[in-house]
Amino acid sequence: MITLALSKGRIFDETLPLLAAAGIEVLEDPEKSRKLILPTNQPGVRVVLVRATDVPTYVEYGGADLGVTGKDTLIEHGGQGLYQPLDLQIAKCRMSVAVRNDFDYASAVRQGSRLKVATKYTAIAREFFASKGVHVDLIKLYGSMELAPLTGLADAIVDLVSTGNTLKANQLVEVERIMDISSRLVVNQAALKLKQAAIRPILDAFSNAIESNAVSS
Numbered sequence: 001m002i003t004l005a006l007s008k009g010r011i012f013d014e015t016l017p018l019l020a021a022a023g024i025e026v027l028e029d030p031e032k033s034r035k036l037i038l039p040t041n042q043p044g045v046r047v048v049l050v051r052a053t054d055v056p057t058y059v060e061y062g063g064a065d066l067g068v069t070g071k072d073t074l075i076e077h078g079g080q081g082l083y084q085p086l087d088l089q090i091a092k093c094r095m096s097v098a099v100r101n102d103f104d105y106a107s108a109v110r111q112g113s114r115l116k117v118a119t120k121y122t123a124i125a126r127e128f129f130a131s132k133g134v135h136v137d138l139i140k141l142y143g144s145m146e147l148a149p150l151t152g153l154a155d156a157i158v159d160l161v162s163t164g165n166t167l168k169a170n171q172l173v174e175v176e177r178i179m180d181i182s183s184r185l186v187v188n189q190a191a192l193k194l195k196q197a198a199i200r201p202i203l204d205a206f207s208n209a210i211e212s213n214a215v216s217s
């Protein structure tokens with residue numbers, strides 16, 4: 001049995017066409033079902049639904065053989081024990097610094113001010129500001145980062161930006177683009193050896209589908 005860990009939402013939705021390219025069809029809709037283990041049309045393949053931040057952990061310890069997770073989540077996790085063969089080019093967005101539209105970020109940085117930065121992505125934020133030589137106090141949050149500058153909890157946030165609509169709706173502006181983000185396939189290293197015959201065709205089908213998407217777009 002091959003177990004693939006996915007998180008609900010954009011990653012699940014955008015992984016479906018890649019699975020279809022490998023001849024795998026998920027038989028239940030996670031938005032309609034409360035089930036956490038979803039069967040597929042292939043008796044030897046199942047999907048488990050986990051929180052996005054738990055995907056690397058499931059794959060690292062063999063609770064799943066394969067998983068799909070954002071580059072952001074992988075960097076925060078550390079990626080140890082995971083084989084990362086493919087950038088799936090899905091769930092694309094960027095990791096950015098944002099502030100209130102009346103906060104003068106450039107001059108705060110120029111003056112060497114110590115910035116309060118709220119984020120779920122503390123490893124990425126720490127590394128980014130250290131590379132710029134900006135001193136920061138990091139405040140760990142688990143969601144709704146946009147609220148932090150509006151309430152005075154922080155001067156800035158580090159968060160994912162896709163359309164930019166969430167920032168705009170909360171009078172925030174993007175002041176730095178830290179990195180582009182997309183989702184990766186991660187594979188348990190032992191499973192890759194022991195279940196090679198089942199896993200290799202899935203990797204090949206994903207890889208071909210990504211290539212033909214790149215050609216057509």
Ligand code: PRP
Nearest residue numbers: 143144159160161162163164165166167
């Ligand atoms: C992400 C991110 C922003 C939003 C950005 O949240 O944290 O809040 O999307 O998207 P936009 O630029 O298109 O408005 P997500 O909905 O993934 O949920 P989360 O808060 O649980 O991370």
